[in-house]
Amino acid sequence: MKRSRLVSILTDAHLWVPVGVLILGIILLMSLR
Amino acid sequence: MTASRDRSTISLHKLGVFCGLAAAVWLGTAEAPTKLVNAGFSPFLISMGMVMGTFVARWTVPTLLKGTGFLFADLRDKPHLIVWALLAGMLWAVANTLTIFAVRNVGLAIAFPLWNTNSLVGLFWGWLLFKELRGSGVKGWSKVLGGASAIVGGAAVLAYATARQSDTPGKAAVGIIAALGAGVLFGTMYIPYRKAYISGMNPLSFVTLFTFGELGAVLTLGAIYMGGFSHVAAELHRARPMLFWPFLGGFCWVIGDLFQNFAAKYIGIGRGIPLSNTNQLWGLAWGALVFAEFSGLSPSGKALILAGSLVMIAGAVSISMADPGASELVNWKQARERECERYGLDAEKVGAVVAGDDPLAEHPPVRRWWEAVVMFVAVGIFVWLGIGTRSQHLAISMPWMIVLVIGTILPLGLCGTLLWRRTRFS
Numbered sequence: 001m002k003r004s005r006l007v008s009i010l011t012d013a014h015l016w017v018p019v020g021v022l023i024l025g026i027i028l029l030m031s032l033r
Numbered sequence: 034m035t036a037s038r039d040r041s042t043i044s045l046h047k048l049g050v051f052c053g054l055a056a057a058v059w060l061g062t063a064e065a066p067t068k069l070v071n072a073g074f075s076p077f078l079i080s081m082g083m084v085m086g087t088f089v090a091r092w093t094v095p096t097l098l099k100g101t102g103f104l105f106a107d108l109r110d111k112p113h114l115i116v117w118a119l120l121a122g123m124l125w126a127v128a129n130t131l132t133i134f135a136v137r138n139v140g141l142a143i144a145f146p147l148w149n150t151n152s153l154v155g156l157f158w159g160w161l162l163f164k165e166l167r168g169s170g171v172k173g174w175s176k177v178l179g180g181a182s183a184i185v186g187g188a189a190v191l192a193y194a195t196a197r198q199s200d201t202p203g204k205a206a207v208g209i210i211a212a213l214g215a216g217v218l219f220g221t222m223y224i225p226y227r228k229a230y231i232s233g234m235n236p237l238s239f240v241t242l243f244t245f246g247e248l249g250a251v252l253t254l255g256a257i258y259m260g261g262f263s264h265v266a267a268e269l270h271r272a273r274p275m276l277f278w279p280f281l282g283g284f285c286w287v288i289g290d291l292f293q294n295f296a297a298k299y300i301g302i303g304r305g306i307p308l309s310n311t312n313q314l315w316g317l318a319w320g321a322l323v324f325a326e327f328s329g330l331s332p333s334g335k336a337l338i339l340a341g342s343l344v345m346i347a348g349a350v351s352i353s354m355a356d357p358g359a360s361e362l363v364n365w366k367q368a369r370e371r372e373c374e375r376y377g378l379d380a381e382k383v384g385a386v387v388a389g390d391d392p393l394a395e396h397p398p399v400r401r402w403w404e405a406v407v408m409f410v411a412v413g414i415f416v417w418l419g420i421g422t423r424s425q426h427l428a429i430s431m432p433w434m435i436v437l438v439i440g441t442i443l444p445l446g447l448c449g450t451l452l453w454r455r456t457r458f459s
Contacts, residue, residue: 008375009113014162014228018120021221025127028214029254032134032207 041454045389048455049300050353052292053308055444059289061315062441066281068324069424074272076133077258081269082276084126084251086283087290091244093411094287095237098458100398101407107238107393113376114232117225118239122246124225128218130254131211138208145313146189147212152181152307154220159303163227163368166303168360176355181307183348188313190341194334223302226294231369232376233383235391235459236294240287277422280415285441292448299389301365304352311349314342315441322433391459 009015067079095104108115128148135144156178159165166174229239255265269276289312296305317338320326327334357365369387373380385392452458 005113005376009116012375014224015116015120017158017162018117018124018221018224021218022120022124022127025124025131025214025218028210029127029130029134032131032211 040457041451043451043455044356045299045455046356048389048451049296049298049305050308051444051448051451052299053296053305054311054349055448056289056292056296056305056309057311058315058441058444059285059292060309060312061289061317062319062437063282063285063289064316065319065323066278066285068320069278069427070275074275075268076136077130077255078268078272079279080129080133081251081255081265082272082279083283083286084129084248085276086280087287088244088248088283089280089411089414090284090287091240093407094291095241096404096407099235099237101401101404102399103235103393104238104241107235108242111229111232111234111376111378114225114229114234114239115242117228118242119246119249121222121225121239122243122248123250124218124222125243126247126250126254128215128222129251131215131218135208135212135215138211139205140208143192143205144208144212145192146185147209148215148219149185149188149310149313150213150216151219151223152184152310154217155223155306156181156303158221158224159227159301162224163231163301164364165227165301165368166357166361167364169355169358170360173355173358173361176351177303177307180348180351180355181303183344183351184307184310187341187343187345187348188310190337190344191313191317194330194337194341220306223297223306226297227302228372230294230298231365231383231387232372232378233386233391235386236291236298237458240291240294273418274421274423277415277418278424280418284415288445295452298387301357304355307352308349311345314345317342319437323430323437324427325430386459389456389459391457394457394459 063083067083070079132144132148135148138144156166160167166177169177226239230236252262252265256262259265259268289309293305293309296309299305300308321338327338330338366384369383370380372378373383382392
């Protein structure tokens with residue numbers, strides 16, 4: 001993958017919103033065990 | 034770019050609404066086969082069986098409709114979206130596991146409406162990140178937000194009425210947090226959906242990738258909860274006689290999910306997701322009419338079910354009538370242009386695909402030999418699971434089952450034909 005495309009992905013808010021929610025979801029799930 | 038002469042001229046809004054409603058029918062029907070699973074298996078295992086069924090079907094249906102050449106060309110064109118498709122699959126897996134905790138701790142009556150708020154979460158993300166509903170005015174807002182709220186409210190009434198018979202014990206706070214968490218995760222899952230479609234990705238390609246994130250996350254979670262992959266394998270082996278039913282449910286789920294994806298593409302997540310969330314009505318119809326689950330329900334319970342259903346239908350009608358106006362469509366276009374600029378996509382081509390006129394769709398798919406192998410393996414897995422399968426002994430109303438099966442197949446035929454005639458499944 002081109003470096004410029006990688007930078008575009010990593011600086012995209014559309015990526016970090018779901019990633020953040022996923023991390024919180026996994027933490028929640030682990031705390032329910 | 035214009036559609037060819039033999040294409041249908043139905044508006045994309047109407048097409049999206051039909052897809053949302055067809056999604057509800059199939060997602061609701063997906064619950065029916067799992068009712069035939071014998072008692073004694075954990076809900077987690079049943080969920081895993083469904084995911085494995087969806088994995089098989091998600092590879093075969095797109096391959097059958099478009100061919101692997103089209104799918105790979107679509108992925109090569111927008112490789113950045115692979116990240117979002119996998120992410121969406123993982124979000125689904127974690128959310129679905131949370132729903133199991135929620136149902137266990139607070140029961141379906143409280144849990145279902147709480148995670149059904151995912152449509153409101155999706156509506157918020159659609160507004161914030163993709164400019165959905167911007168410029169739609171008070172009228173448009175009230176139709177969509179009012180409709181989505183009515184669907185959540187109707188779900189609350191239905192869930193309360195149908196679960197009054199059961200008495201699920203304690204740990205309420207944990208269950209409520211799990212259900213709300215599932216709602217947020219499901220609602221956030223629609224961010225990748227919408228991003229893919231305003232970038233011109235085909236829903237069939239998206240779901241093919243989605244399923245890897247989903248299966249990988251479910252197997253990992255399963256291994257964590259069951260104490261390793263060897264225990265997962267042992268449990269699946271023990272469950273072999275009943276696996277056909279969750280697989281069949283997974284197959285129905287894939288059809289519903291595909292329609293949901295086409296709805297998200299053509300009317301956005303703010304409108305498409307609440308419509309497909311009316312699936313509870315169809316699950317209810319199977320439970321009440323075919324499995325006679327509510328035969329002992331009091332008249333007040335039946336009245337509640339009727340009221341909840343009517344509220345939900347009213348919400349769906351309200352959203353169906355909320356066509357995006359010209360000023361909202363300008364905002365949709367801006368969101369699309371952002372993707373094109375950021376990822377170097379061909380704006381004209383993406384515009385055509387978003388409008389249902391994918392230039393590639395006019396060419397018949399080039400078939401490869403391995404597609405026949407994929408089909409053969411998929412059918413073989415279902416036949417193998419079907420042989421020697423066992424089911425719970427339940428009294429089933431055959432006339433109602435025939436009616437509902439016809440009522441399920443009709444939207445598939447109607448919507449499938451509309452999608453083909455208007456967009457060639459693009």
